Amino acid sequence: VKVLVINSGSSSLKYQLIDVERHEVLRSGLCEKVGFFGSFIRYDTPAGEKTIEMPMPNHQEAIRLALESLDNPEDGVIASLDEVDAVGHRIVHGGEYFSEVAYVDESVIEKIEELIELAPLHNPAALMGIEACGILMPDKPQGAVFDTAFHQSMPAKNYIYPILIDFYKEQKIRKYGAHGTSHRYVSQRAIEMLGGDTSARIITCHLGNGGSITAIKDGKSYDTSMGFTPLDGVMMGSRCGSIDPAIVTFIMDHEGLSSDEMNNLMNRRSGLLGVTGISNDLREIDNAAQEGSEVARLAIDMYAQSIRKYIGQYIVELNGVDGIVMTAGIGENSAMMREHIFAELDNLGIKLDSEKNAVRSREARFINAEDSAVKIMVIPTQEEYMIAYDIKRMCEEHGLAQ
Ligand code: AMP
Secondary structure, eight states: OEEEEEEEOSSOEEEEEEETTTTEEEEEEEEESTTSTTOEEEEEETTEEEEEEOOOOSHHHHHHHHHHHHHOTTTOSSSOGGGOOEEEEEESOOTTTOSSOEEOOHHHHHHHHHGGGTSTTHHHHHHHHHHHHHHHOTTSOEEEEETTGGGGGSOHHHHOOSSOHHHHHHHOOSOOOSOHHHHHHHHHHHHHHTTSOTTOOEEEEEESSSEEEEEEETTEEEEESOOSSTTSSSOOSSOOOSOOHHHHHHHHHHHTOOHHHHHHHHHHSSHHHHHHSSOSOHHHHHHHHHTTOHHHHHHHHHHHHHHHHHHHHHHHHTTSOSEEEEEHHHHHHOHHHHHHHTTTOGGGTOOBOHHHHHOOOSSOEEOBOTTOSSEEEEOOOOHHHHHHHHHHHHHHHTTOOO
8 A cells, every 4th residue: 555645734744655564664755945936846866956936826736746856767666657656745733623643534634724723833734735635645545644533532631721721622722732643653563572562661752853752651642742833842843842931921021022923933943942042953962062061051951851751750641661662863863962871860660771872873772771771761752654545444344545
């Protein structure tokens, strides 16, 4: 089964054609500046990356070019689009409606529309992607995989905020979490690596430019650090994560900021970038720290501490922990940050093996010391594969399998 996985942003579109049984990405590409001047499509070929500048006034044109990159006679990877069995869309917000993959029909589209209020930038882009695929490939089944879905298993005590309950009842203000597909994939993989024990208590740390931590109980999300929006939780590249909520109104009053400006400050100019003024990219901060920048060192310590606090919190919520997983850009690649995060936790039975930690690899692996009671794993996340598998399962359940 070949699934086209699409991740539509407001002005970008990432896509991968995945052969599910062979666990192989046949083509990976992206369209940038969709709807703007200077748009281009870029995709991987055996001879390297290929970039073509093309006007893309809308998502339909972007998807048309993405499809052309799949079956063009010059460097296509399939003979014809007939070989594509289904399309899977990554969608940010599924609200309380979706706890798993959904076959896209009119009622699903209506619900995604209804949720625009909760994801004003992302859900409209996803809808444009769905509409465009419906026009360009009307006979292909489409499925939606939601970033929030995995966290729908959280108990109410972990998702209701201590504010007037009417805000939950009337406006659905609650914790939704994010990165669900990634947490689901790495937690399933961790359970396999721990010998298949589905009752294993696991903490998954997705640390990329955005970051979130999830407590996994019985294979399900029990609590997670992102909240009503992806702004909450740990310190991130350019997002502040949890801060005293009174700071928000204080800054708005003192600086005369609108809610949009304050949102922008917290989402784009805070976190590693805000503290250092250097970058939101940990690699650059690490370089600056090595050259003696005090503020870069402070930001690294703050980042590690913010992750440690959540690990501590979730050890309490899970009454212990069997495995901790590191994934995404920082979690998979920064041995330095992992060293900081796991320093001095030996009294909790958590011990890193510095040599194993320093090895660079694309493989899922253990990096804990032999005598560590808790296993520490690095598991490269595979959100697109997970989406492709979900879509294959959806097709089988709907009798659409080839
Ligand atoms: P992601 O959002 O998962 O693509 O992660 C992106 C982030 O991963 C970048 O902003 C970097 O901060 C971080 N990253 C990637 N590679 C490394 C590395 N080798 N060392 C430190 N940080 C890295």
